[in-house]
Amino acid sequence: MVPLSYYLVLSAILFACGVLGFLLKRNIITIFMSIELMLNGVNLSFVAFASQWHALSGQIFVFFVMVVAAAEAAVGLAIIISVYRTRDTLNVDRVDLLKL
């Protein structure tokens, strides 16, 4: 028997690591990955609550989160590629020119 709060703590930790990565990392792809990590943290809490309240909709919601994450990853990576092509760097601090 695993108390629900353990799952919540785990997802909270994952989410916190995602946020830290989002804030601290300088490589755009790594930032992107920390966002995915955050999403995974959220998915875990979704499934945990689904099983606690016996509502399958929690799990269904995880699917939709995944779909959105996939779409986001696709477009995000395309953007990263085009940024790399024009700026020739992936360091976030370098990519701060407010015009094209």
Add this chain to the structure above:
Amino acid sequence: MHLALFLVFGIVCVAGAVNLLIQSHPIQSALSLIVVMASLAVEYLLLGAEFVAAVQVIVYAGAIMVLFVFVIMLLNAGEEERSQGSHIALLLGLPSLLLVGVLLAWSVTHHATDSVRVGSLYGDPRTIGKLLFTQYLLPFEITSLLILIAIMGAVVLASKPEVTPVGPASGLTTGKEK
């Protein structure tokens, strides 16, 4: 038994997440993220969500992360520069981290919610499929539309522009020269 499994994979998960932060090369952090996702799949199995676990492995670890690894390899950007950035982040970050830690500890000890009977909710593909295509049909259709648009967007953005780009483009291309 379940608690043991949960703790093992929980720790693996957290280790992967922390590793993602610590590693300087994006490929390393990508691999640690894959580890996190795999261990999460196991966590889902513990919670009885089999279909979600399988999909997690196939979609997340198998497809999205491959995309990430793919792009990392394609761009081959290398190590992250160690910029000696301002220390404000530390000043601001550490206390907030401690605060969050305390908050979590407090919530765990005080609000010990009732335990979860593992496998009590059996998320097998049949029921999830039935639910997905009846009650959640509309979101399903919308997300499919979303995916379509994402694909088109990705193709347009990543395709090689006819005019030579501003910066010196990396030698490698996706092979789909126009």
Add this chain to the structure above:
Amino acid sequence: MNPNLYLWMIPLLPLTGAAVNGLLGRRFSKKTVAGVALFFSGTAFLLALRVLLSYSSLTLPYVEPGISWIRSGEFHVNFAFYLDQLSLLMLMVVTGVGFLIHIYSVGYMWDDDGFYRFFSYLNLFMFFMLMLILANNYLVMFIGWEGVGLASYLLIGFYFLKDSAAAAGKKAFITNRIGDLGFLIALFLMVQHFGSLDFQRVAAGVAQLPAEVAGAGVLTAIGILLMVGAAGKSAQLPLYVWLPDAMEGPTPVSALIHAATMVTAGVYMVSRSHVIFDKAPTALLVVAIVGTLTALFAATIGIAQTDIKKVLAYSTVSQLGYMFMACGVAAYSAGVFHLMTHAFFKGLLFLGSGSVIHALSGEQDMRQMGGLRKKIPWTFWTMAIGTVAIAGIWPLSGFHSKDEILWKAYSQGPSKMIWALGVLTAFITSFYMFRLLFMTFFGDYRGSLESGDQGHDAHGPDLGHGHGHGGIHESPALMLVPLVILAALSLGGGYIPALKFLAPVFQTESSIGHTSAIATSEPALEESADKGTERFLQFVSVGVALLGAFLAWLLYLKSPYLPAQIAAWAGGLYRTVSNKYYVDEIYNWALIVPLLAMSRKWLWKGVDQDFIDTVINDSADATADTGGVLRRMQSGNLRSYAAWLTAGGAVVLAYMVWLGVH
């Protein structure tokens, strides 16, 4: 039934005349301009004459409904015309004297370059004056009132190249406007209390109100405010300063506007609203006091003036004081009668002085004149008749109207003092009029013009007005004919049965019977037992007039050196009087200087500069500064964006938790 009197035609004719002359005058020759002006004013006079002739078949008061002008709620005003004995009389005076002055000014202004402009203004003035007289309600009267003010401004400032003329025009207009303010407020009160401005409706409204013996109350307020308006227009005590300066305009203008018609508008307005004044004895008392004081005050100034037109101007002010004194003692018909006679002899005197100035080619200072009796006999004889008439000596019209006023003041006046001051003013009037006559026409010629035609006298250069062709000569016939007619009118004017003619207009109020001594209606007064006292008073006034004439003869003909001695002996008194008691300077010091200072120091510097500008500038700076602060946030540094994003998320999360906990 009343035949169609075409009343609206009468004012319309001078208007078309003014328009034709004004717009096309530049291309017309002088003859056509004069022709057009005379034709239109002449036909207006003929129409008025036709109305007078068919007077017997008329049932007055006759109201001719015109087009509707204002219709808001139940307050209606339309261009309607009203005719009763009073307005008929005024109509005859205005059109008659106006026509004569038109003829005279054709001769007088012939050499002037602004010829067509002068006549279009003159016609315009006639139009507004007729509107004023024939109006059926106070608002249309007010249009005439303002229009007349405008015309006087244009005509006074006719020689606009001369600064003094332009300043005089402005002064006249502004003082009139101050008076008009009182008139307007009175109109507002009337609208508020009687709901309408028509004379009949107002009269009906007033009839229901009780007489305000206690002094306070609406009617008194309206009365006093109307008096303020009249004072402004008819140059009474506080606001008379513009009339002497108005002499800057050409002489026919002074004759028409500042003697015969415009200045009398105030008297007409007061007598027209006699219904209000009868119910407000205190207002009436104010009118009487102002009238008497102005008469005495102006007369004293008249003594010390050397400019011929200035003397006549002050005499006009004092005669107007007489008329208001008459109205003040509720002898409106006497006032209007004096108005008519005054129009005749004052018009005559002004035109006479005009022909004298014409003869001396621009010379206005009496000290440069003298002994013109033989050189311009016609002008001399007509002016002599005018002087005798104004002095109030027995057979002429002046005696009849002035004596009637004095008798009414004595019998109906609130106190005998008014009569005494009236007699004193009569004495001073005859003195300075005969002084004028003797200095101009008797004794030997003191001017320099006689020695051939070396151009007009340097002193007193009258820019548009000097005609140096040949020495002193009699005016052309075109100028003399109006003089003769006016002289005849001054002679016979007294015998026009004006009093009985006007009786029905002022009949209504006496039947109501207000409490003061004036309770008895006028006709009833005739048969009163004290006929003897009236006869005695008439002798007194004639005696006083003759005494004034003798004193003037004594000082200026018999021993011309005497006036200089008296002036030296009087010293300070003489100087103040000759300087018009420094009234203009006092006004300037008391009103104008502080006004300018206040607006410069407080309004401009204080309010505009300090308050408004600073408010605007400060708000602009404030927005710029806040903009500056926000700009730093958009630095393009993605990680700072991320930090702000997370901070925001954290805050929202914390709020949710806090919400959840409570």
Add this chain to the structure above:
Amino acid sequence: MSFWIYTLVAVIKIALMLFVLLTAVAYIVWLERKVVGRIQNRWGPTRVGPFGLLQPAADGIKFILKEDLTPPHVYKPIFIAAPIIAVVFALTSIALIPFGNSVHILGYDIPLQITDVNTGLLIVLGITSMGVYGIALAGWSSNNKYSMLGSLRASAQMISYEISLGLSLIGVLVLAGTFSLRDIVQSQGGHFPGYIPHWNIFRGQIVAFFIYLTSAYAETNRIPFDLPEAETELVAGYHTEYSAMKFAMFFMAEYANMVTVACLATLLFLGGWNGPIFGPPLLQVLLPVLWFFLKVFVFIFIYIWVRGTMPRFRYDQLMAFGWKFLLPLALANLIITAFVVAVRA
């Protein structure tokens, strides 16, 4: 069954399964060289042992004894991890494949399958999709253009064909109604009138079978689609920098994948261990296993046969074929089967 007995049985099954798989892998290599040799009118390995039967053992010893050098400029940690990943994922998928019916020994009914999971097929798909990482990381970490290009092409190819593989399987799932491999095989028992067995291949899944076959070839980088390690163009593709033991691991991973795919094909389309069973009880137990291995052998033979005859795809043809032909075909097949099932239900 108590916990311990269960684990003991599991260990025995795992050991047995591994031994069989590894020897099979070795001898498939031998078989392939013999058959391709015969196809190209030459003998293939004959020297080592009768008919070259000991050749695989010789190769194995060679790989073990050769010097295993790691070039200096490679990204060391991942360079070493890549072959391990490849082999691990190749071997784990074997665990779910039932190669025979259940057996009664000492009163316990032991299913001839390491583990039976009701979402078995899904997990096999998951593991095969994770297999991509081995090749991708290998190519990238060896830090040279050819291997980098080879690994990029390999991962792109595997991702695209994984989709059509998945879709073709769904047809079978629709018929079988369950993910568990054992149940799918049992659903194919019995036969139509006229002795046509109930195999899925005959129940309208013929098109799906061929889609599965082609995408399986692409999945395991075999001949028509073996662009990644095409000797003529990219030297040796992603495992250029690898020497002895690591190279052997990649080799083993590849052939293990081939075996897994073949087993899956037999389970899903050829009815697994279903076949005519007769004779004494011992024989009845062994025959299903025999049928299963026979079918697997047929598939592997087809593999080698195709390798010997088919020319190699050009890369853009390969991708276009995968996306523009195979995927729509799989979708169409899926829709038709779903339609048929819906009508019959």
